[in-house]
Amino acid sequence: MSSLITRVKRNQIAQLIAKGKRLDGRGLTDIREIKVEQGIIERAEGSARVLLGRTEVMVGTKIETGEPFSDTPNEGVLTVNAELVPLASSTFEPGPPDENSIELARIVDRGIRESKAIDVEKLCIEPGKKVFVVFVDVYVLNHDGNFIDASALAAVAALLNTKMPNYEVKEGEVKMKSGYVPLPMKRHPITVTFAKINDKLIVDPWLEEEQVMDARFSMAIDDDGNICAIQKGGSGYFTPQMVLEAAKIAKEKTEEIRKKLKW
Amino acid sequence: MSQKPEKLIDKKGLRLDGRKPDELRKIKIEVGVLSNADGSAYIEQGKNKILAAVYGPRELHPKHLALADRMVIRCRYHMAPFSVQERKSPAPSRREVELSKVIRESLEPSIFLEYYPRTGIDVFIEVLQADGSTRCASITAASVAIADAGIPMRDLVVACSAGKVDDTIVLDLMDEEDKLGMADVPVAFMPNANAITLLQMDGTLSLEEFETAVNLSLEGCKKIYAMQKEALRAKYVLLKEDEE
Amino acid sequence: MATYEKKQLVTPGDLIVEGDFIPGENTYADNNKIYASRIGMVDYENKKVNVVALRSFYIPKIGDIVIGTVVEVGFSGWTVDINSPYQAILRASNVLSRPFRPQKDELSEVLNIGDLVVATIISFDRSHDPQLTVGEPGLGKITRGQIIRITPTKIPRVIGRKGSMISVIKQETGCQIILGLNGVILVTGKNREDEELAIMAIRKVEEESHTSGLTDRITQMLKEEKAKREENKK
Numbered sequence: 088m089s090s091l092i093t094r095v096k097r098n099q100i101a102q103l104i105a106k107g108k109r110l111d112g113r114g115l116t117d118i119r120e121i122k123v124e125q126g127i128i129e130r131a132e133g134s135a136r137v138l139l140g141r142t143e144v145m146v147g148t149k150i151e152t153g154e155p156f157s158d159t160p161n162e163g164v165l166t167v168n169a170e171l172v173p174l175a176s177s178t179f180e181p182g183p184p185d186e187n188s189i190e191l192a193r194i195v196d197r198g199i200r201e202s203k204a205i206d207v208e209k210l211c212i213e214p215g216k217k218v219f220v221v222f223v224d225v226y227v228l229n230h231d232g233n234f235i236d237a238s239a240l241a242a243v244a245a246l247l248n249t250k251m252p253n254y255e256v257k258e259g260e261v262k263m264k265s266g267y268v269p270l271p272m273k274r275h276p277i278t279v280t281f282a283k284i285n286d287k288l289i290v291d292p293w294l295e296e297e298q299v300m301d302a303r304f305s306m307a308i309d310d311d312g313n314i315c316a317i318q319k320g321g322s323g324y325f326t327p328q329m330v331l332e333a334a335k336i337a338k339e340k341t342e343e344i345r346k347k348l349k350w
Numbered sequence: 351m352s353q354k355p356e357k358l359i360d361k362k363g364l365r366l367d368g369r370k371p372d373e374l375r376k377i378k379i380e381v382g383v384l385s386n387a388d389g390s391a392y393i394e395q396g397k398n399k400i401l402a403a404v405y406g407p408r409e410l411h412p413k414h415l416a417l418a419d420r421m422v423i424r425c426r427y428h429m430a431p432f433s434v435q436e437r438k439s440p441a442p443s444r445r446e447v448e449l450s451k452v453i454r455e456s457l458e459p460s461i462f463l464e465y466y467p468r469t470g471i472d473v474f475i476e477v478l479q480a481d482g483s484t485r486c487a488s489i490t491a492a493s494v495a496i497a498d499a500g501i502p503m504r505d506l507v508v509a510c511s512a513g514k515v516d517d518t519i520v521l522d523l524m525d526e527e528d529k530l531g532m533a534d535v536p537v538a539f540m541p542n543a544n545a546i547t548l549l550q551m552d553g554t555l556s557l558e559e560f561e562t563a564v565n566l567s568l569e570g571c572k573k574i575y576a577m578q579k580e581a582l583r584a585k586y587v588l589l590k591e592d593e594e
Numbered sequence: 595m596a597t598y599e600k601k602q603l604v605t606p607g608d609l610i611v612e613g614d615f616i617p618g619e620n621t622y623a624d625n626n627k628i629y630a631s632r633i634g635m636v637d638y639e640n641k642k643v644n645v646v647a648l649r650s651f652y653i654p655k656i657g658d659i660v661i662g663t664v665v666e667v668g669f670s671g672w673t674v675d676i677n678s679p680y681q682a683i684l685r686a687s688n689v690l691s692r693p694f695r696p697q698k699d700e701l702s703e704v705l706n707i708g709d710l711v712v713a714t715i716i717s718f719d720r721s722h723d724p725q726l727t728v729g730e731p732g733l734g735k736i737t738r739g740q741i742i743r744i745t746p747t748k749i750p751r752v753i754g755r756k757g758s759m760i761s762v763i764k765q766e767t768g769c770q771i772i773l774g775l776n777g778v779i780l781v782t783g784k785n786r787e788d789e790e791l792a793i794m795a796i797r798k799v800e801e802e803s804h805t806s807g808l809t810d811r812i813t814q815m816l817k818e819e820k821a822k823r824e825e826n827k828k
Contacts, residue, residue, distance in 0.1 A: 186451040189444050201552045302455075304549060314560050317535070317551035320451075322458035324545035327564060334557050388651075407651065407679035418721060462622075462631065466653070467720045469679040497606050500649035502620065502631040505607030542607050542629065582605045586633055586648050 092298045100299050101285050111140075111293065116336055118279075118291040123240065123348060125248040133249025133270065137241035140293055141231035143175075144238045146223060146245035150252065150270075152212065153220040163210020163218045167196035169225035169238060176230035190320065194235055195225055195242045197316035198276040198307030204243060206271035212254065212261055219251060221270070232293035235305050235318075239278035243350075246270055275350035276315055277341040280305040281333045288329055290340060306334060308341040310350075358515040358527055365527070367396070371520045374510070374570055379491065379581035381498050387474075389499025391581070393491040396524050397481035402491035404499040406471035415470070420463040422470040425454035427488060429477040449485050456489050456509065456538040456548035462502040471501060482528035483511040489538045489548065494578050498585070506578050507547055509538035510570035512563040514555060519562045521570045535560070537567040541575055600638050604630040610643055618644035635804070652678040652746040652776040654715045654724035659733075661741065661774035662726075664709045667702045674711060674726060677743065677776045684713060684726040689734075710736040712772055712780065732772075739770075739782030740789050744800045746777035751803040752796055759799060759809050766816035767792040791819055 100110055107115055119140030128134035131147035155162060169192035171179040184192070199205065210219040223242050227234045250267035282292035282300040292300060301323025307316035314334060319325065325333075344350075359365055369375070375396035384390035387403035394400075410416045427449040431437050442450075457473065473496070475488045486509035493507040513523045515531035528534055533553025539546055555563060596611040598604050608630045610621065617623040620632040621643055630636075634645040654660070654676070662682060666673035671685040686701055705711065712733050713726035728734045744752070752773060753760050764771055769783035769792040779796060783789040795812050802808055 186447050189447045190451055193444065193448050197552050201554060309554065313554045313556050314551060315554050317549055318452075319546070319549040320455060322455050324459050324540065324543065324547045325549070326544050327546060327568060330546060330549060330564065331561055334560060338557060389649075409679065409681055466679055497633055498649065500632055500647060500651060503606040504622065504629070504631065506605070540607075542609075542624075579605050579608075582633055583603055586603060 092295060096295065097299050100296060104284050104287050104289065109289065110295065115287065116290045116340065118236075118340060118344070119293065121240070121344065121347070123244050125244055131245075132251065133245045133247075135241045135244035135248055137237050137244060139233060139237040139240070139291070141229060142234055142237045142293075143227075143229040144234060144241045145226045145228055146238070146241040147226070148245050148249045148270075149222040149224070150249070151220045151222065152217055155211070155215065155218040159207075160215035161211045162207040163205070164220040165196065165200055165205060165207070165223070166220065167192045167199070167223045167225065167242070169195065169227070171227050171230070171234075175227045175234075179227075179230070190318070191227075191235060191238060192225065194278070194305060194307075194316065194318045195223070195239050197318070198239050198278050199223070199242060199246070201315040202274045202276035202307065202309040204272055204274045204276055204309075205246065206273045209271040210251075213256070217261065221246070221249070230294065232295075232297050233280050233291050235303075236278050236280050236291060239276070239305075239307065243275055243277070247272055247275070247350075274309050275345065276307045276309050277344050277350070278305050278307040278316070279337040279340045281337075283323060283325060283329070288333055288336075290336065304330070304333070306337040308337055310345070312338050312342070355526060355530075358530060359518055359520075363518075365515070365520065365524075367524060371518050372566060372569075374522045374573060375524065377574060377577055379494060379577055381494055381581050381585040387495070387499075389495040389497065389501070391491040391494040391498060393487050395481075395483070395487045395490075395522075397479055398477070398484055398487045399479040400484065400487050400491055401476045401478060402488065402495040403474045403476075404471060404492070404495045404501070405474075406499070407466045407469035407501065408471075410468075410470035416468045419467050421461070421466045423454055423458055423461065423463070423473065424470060425450050425457070425473040425475070425492075427453050427475045427477075427485070429480060429484070433477045433480045449488075452548055452550065453485060453489055453492065457492060457496065457507055459543075459545060459547050460493065460503050460505055460507045460540055461496065462504065465502055471496070471499075480525065482523045482525035483534075483536060485509070485548075486511050486536050486538070490574055490578060494581060497582055505540045505542040506575060507538055507540050508571045508575040508578060509536065509548060510567045510574055511536040512567035512570070514553065514559060514563065519559060519566060521566050533559070533563070535563045535567060537564060537571065539568060539571040539575075541572060598636045600636055602636050603633070604636055604645060605633050606631055610636055610645075614641065616642045618642040620645035620647050620650075647747050649745065650747050652676070654678060654680060654682070654718040655775070656715050656718055658715045658775040659712065659772070660715060660726070660776040661710060661712050661736070661772065661778035661780055662776070664705050664707055664711065667705070667707060672701065672705050674713070676724070676726075676774075677746075677778055678724075680718075680724055682713075682715070682724045682726050684711065684728065688727050688729065705735060710741065710780075712736060712774070736780060739780050740786075740793065742779050742781070742793050742796060744777050744779065744796065746775065748800050748803050749773055749775055749777060751808075752779070752799050754809060759812065762809060762813050763792055763795045763816070766813065766820065767795070787823065791816065794819070 122138040133148040249270040253264040302321035304319035378394040389404040489509035514533040538548030632647040634647040662674040662676035718724035772780040
């Protein structure tokens with residue numbers, strides 16, 4: 088099926104939204120059904136699969152050891168990578184990460200990093216020399232809109248599922264012990280994405296709404312209701328009033344999701 | 351290697367460079383600085399030194415990138431290897447790829463793209479020296495360069511950052527504040543349409559602090575907008591002589 | 595209630611006037627407000643608000659005479675650079691006086707890359723490249739003369755009111771001058787010196803285009819230069 092949206096559909100969506108409704112029956116600020124599964128990939132140190140409506144994202148984490156960054160010698164390292172896999176959509180092409188996958192990776196990274204979700208100081212093995220490096224790899228498997236929120240959710244779920252090798256430092260030497268310990272997590276950031284269609288804001292746009300929207304922006308909120316990351320995308324704009332209004336809605340929505348997931 | 355300062359705001363409430371929390375850095379904007387580009391601008395903001403050039407509208411190569419109903423904008427944000435303390439590799443980093451995208455998206459709403467279908471504009475931004483909030487200074491310069499190229503626009507786009515350092519909301523973050531502060535909120539704005547065309551944030555802010563930061567950055571934007579207009583007039587008023 | 599009066603300099607996004615006005619060149623309307631979309635000088639034509647752009651590029655218009663450079667020789671015609679965001683096409687069938695035979699006719703022998711042509715735009719809409727014709731007399735390949743480029747918006751000033759400016763320059767220099775509306779001008783004189791003189795005059799018009807009394811000053815300048823040359827010859 089062509090990914091082009093017809094003028095008829097475009098008008099349909101706009102007219103409904105003007106009345107406060109959406110094509111799939113949701114209200115303007117309703118989020119689709121969320122399903123989270125953890126631990127599906129045994130070879131990964133941690134994994135999760137999230138279904139947000141029909142958008143599907145899988146995240147796998149791997150733990151390795153490496154050198155810390157020079158300006159943070161006592162902290163572990165977080166690296167997030169994202170792939171918009173060609174099988175997820177007729178619009179994703181094979182090849183090296185393009186600006187959309189790079190942006191996705193950096194949005195997911197920011198939410199985790201700025202909220203201090205991982206207790207990175209507990210990932211320090213030998214200050215300045217050896218730390219744990221956490222690789223988070225985001226794989227978008229089916230694109231039915233808003234893979235940003237689905238990816239962010241899956242990334243945190245995968246981290247919560249992650250086990251790191253157990254070790255002890257004896258006589259200045261690092262010795263690996265048997266067994267695993269959970270990755271030390273302090274916070275659970277949740278991201279909410281808004282789209283603007285004809286001057287109305289909707290939450291969690293699905294694919295056809297994304298094809299019609301002027302612009303989107305995403306907010307990551309931590310457990311205390313603080314904002315820790317924002318990213319506006321798309322070639323349209325938002326008024327300052329809309330942004331501040333959205334922040335309040337985002338806080339409410341993340342509280343709802345947090346309760347549901349028990350994070 | 352420089353020492354990490356202990357406090358970013360001193361007892362008198364002044365920042366590392368002596369500014370008050372709501373003060374902008376010194377800004378200089380020059381228009382038409384490159385003879386080959388169709389439009390160009392140079393900005394200095396604090397120690398930031400950034401050059402923006404625009405080529406177009408012109409035919410797109412490869413042709414299949416062209417759109418049948420509107421102009422295409424391509425944007426390349428790039429930092430010179432010598433622009434930062436530790437030499438940066440000239441190859442485009444992931445950060446530069448992301449910034450190229452968000453900068454392009456901040457400029458698009460200002461241009462009448464539908465006037466010249468099947469053509470393209472290339473916006474090139476080179477950061478010669480970086481000192482925090484480079485994406486904001488880049489947008490401010492790029493928008494002026496687009497106007498200089500004679501490309502029809504709805505309005506200029508202006509950008510300014512706000513953030514939080516040592517529990518104080520401040521305007522126009524410099525490098526140390528960007529790196530060591532508690533939050534950074536870059537904002538790009540089109541004043542006539544009351545439109546925010548770029549908005550990002552990293553750090554931690556309560557909803558109230560976020561509102562304060564956004565409002566502060568918009569005030570900064572309005573001041574810089576006047577400077578953009580001033581710079582454009584300064585170039586063209588020389589070509590216009592008095593009526594006899 | 596006008597924020598900007600006639601002849602004032604405006605930049606994109608400047609609110610020119612509010613009220614019952616019509617947006618003209620390089621402006622746009624939002625509700626009752628007229629804004630500038632390019633840098634230029636405000637001009638009021640009764641209820642119509644125009645901005646005379648100080649910097650713009652050439653967009654083809656049907657009927658315009660343009661001067662361009664051949665940049666590509668194709669199978670059935672040539673691609674011509676007319677100093678515009680849109681490249682122009684000149685079909686072989688338009689140039690050759692007999693039917694065009696793709697296998698037999700070597701197009702590069704008629705017009706090759708780098709050749710200059712004077713042509714007229716016969717068709718253009720934003721979804722197709724402009725088409726040229728050289729069918730009329732005075733059009734076709736350029737073999738003599740010098741080419742200069744100026745901002746397309748200044749061409750009307752070089753022509754002058756009812757052709758007054760361009761007549762003066764032609765008269766005083768004895769040159770043939772073809773003004774491409776795309777900002778490219780062809781000057782053909784009896785010798786190089788005459789051509790240089792005409793070019794000097796055109797450049798002066800371009801630089802001082804907003805001033806008044808220019809036609810007289812150009813006439814003056816040309817007479818003085820010619821007198822100087824006579825002196826040097828002695």
